[in-house]
């Protein structure tokens with residue numbers, strides 16, 4: 001008897017549809033090897049195209065259709081002609097929130113065989129994780145506009161931080177730090193953002209007391225962004241609010257030379273609801289449809305999914321294969337300076353698996 | 354008859370007191386050469402020390418004491434033992450706001466003789482300016498906390514963007530772009546921040562229509578931070594909200610290898626009130642009192658001040674001397690990998706002036 005996992009596949013827009021099939025190929029190989037099976041449900045038309053046709057990114061009962069799945073694998077969302085706040089708030093963000101995926105986890109690693117744009121970012125030395133709060137904070141529907149179109153027009157945006165919301169992501173981050181290198185850095189801006197960020201700092205100090213084995217510090221987001229460039233090897237776990245985590249994780253992926261490779265997990269740690277896994281890269285309309293997208297972001301995301309589903313050995317097979325294909329071959333997609341197609345890159349990776 | 358300019362000197366905390374005297378030495382040399390004079394008023398005890406003693410960073414009539422000055426030169430603010438939001442909101446931010454310094458201007462340049470941590474950041478190629486909105490946006494006193502200390506505690510923070518406030522900084526940035534390379538990049542996050550950032554984007558589009566000679570684009574802050582590392586040479590003028598400008602300008606200074614060199618101008622372009630000039634670096638408590646701080650940030654800030662006061666040739670003398678001391682000598686303070694003292698570095702620069 002093998003465990004079966006029900007997986008929702010949402011390709012989304014642009015290259016999203018080109019990077020999910022490679023991830024699925026890899027998953028199927030590993031299922032056979034490690035004795036589990038995956039059954040897929042595809043939601044191919046949940047996309048900007050659908051929005052333009054029907055006025056919604058997904059059906060009205062979309063969230064309910066996903067509810068009984070064990071995990072969601074998403075390609076990419078966003079396409080020219082649909083404002084980003086429409087496409088994202090019509091699909092990605094409702095999934096993150098309905099399924100209480102309050103942790104956004106983004107590993108950052110410099111691989112051998114990848115040229116980092118940053119001199120100090122050497123393979124083996126840079127290996128950290130950004131833990132981003134994923135459900136509240138600066139991404140909030142609270143706010144609006146007054147005097148639209150008049151000289152006295154104003155827009156206000158509320159950032160909302162709750163004790164419960166911050167505490168749970170801090171607990172996740174401190175626990176992770178205690179299992180990794182024992183170090184945690186909190187991103188703050190309590191010198192400029194005077195209501196929410198001092199509260200964040202206070203909760204970090206409070207939670208730190210329960211994790212005496214973790215050495216922690218805090219850095220203002222401006223200085224921290226600078227340090228990602230100046231001393232990328234010094235981080236272990238970085239915990240940040242929704243917005244700061246978004247900025248830091250993209251920046252860190254760039255520092256590691258791996259925007260096309262970086263994965264993200266949107267986790268509901270309690271497993272009350274499905275978690276969602278997605279590459280960090282966007283829908284890349286400029287190269288969509290050409291079959292040259294880098295599949296590694298989606299494949300590494302699939303590895304994070306397997307880890308979450310209880311198959312850490314299978315997950316490690318994938319990250320080992322990614323490490324090998326980069327270190328031992330010079331086959332590369334265009335974003336990494338090569339000429340390989342998505343299919344060629346995937347085939348080579350599966351060969352090394 | 355020579356013009357006299359009344360300058361307020363606020364050393365502030367830590368190395369602030371060590372970097373202002375070098376700036377003053379340089380200013381005096383240039384006054385003699387270019388036929389203007391500067392008279393100084395020093396506010397030596399406006400600092401965290403004063404706060405700890407008297408409960409305020411500056412006297413109650415502090416702002417009024419500065420009102421009749423032509424410009425303010427500030428060292429650095431912030432010291433251990435005083436929470437940053439207290440020290441900053443007790444001195445720096447009230448000055449920015451009372452004197453309606455709505456533009457924060459931060460030039461980014463890679464100098465010959467400075468090792469950038471980023472491979473693609475070559476001298477002569479990276480030369481851009483961050484124009485940061487400096488009076489509203491995410492830095493706001495609007496907000497607060499509810500249920501303090503209880504499980505249901507929340508903190509809210511309002512970001513406030515006004516049409517007038519955004520438009521004036523955009524006009525400044527577009528005008529600057531039209532005088533420089535004719536290119537402008539707007540930092541946004543309208544995919545995640547759904548009320549204020551789409552408003553920002555809309556105002557950029559509106560103002561762009563009045564500057565057909567400027568080619569502009571917009572980037573989400575996460576992608577833009579990544580591009581600062583991946584393609585730093587591609588920028589000319591970058592315009593950003595208060596928070597985004599803060600993050601981007603620190604990041605850019607790191608990319609340029611020059612946190613200790615970077616200057617900032619807090620401008621009231623209408624000249625209704627004094628503008629303020631300050632190095633980007635902080636008070637650096639770890640090296641304060643040792644006489645080894647890098648004076649170039651304060652000296653370059655003094656150059657921006659001279660430019661604002663109507664002495665562009667004198668300002669250029671300073672930036673030329675900074676360029677020379679870095680390109681033609683290997684005298685360096687510790688932050689730049691050398692062993693020179695603040696005084697030795699300053700003397701060499703004055704020799705080259």
Ligand SMILES: CC(C)[C@H](C(=O)O)[C@@H](O)C(=O)O
Pocket residue numbers: 191192222441599
């Ligand atoms: C100290 C802090 C409030 C300040 C800011 O964020 O504005 C500083 O980082 C700066 O950039 O001048």
Ligand SMILES: CC(C)[C@H](C(=O)O)[C@@H](O)C(=O)O
Pocket residue numbers: 088246544545575
């Ligand atoms: C597309 C956007 C809303 C999203 C975010 O900012 O959360 C993306 O940048 C990400 O990081 O997943």
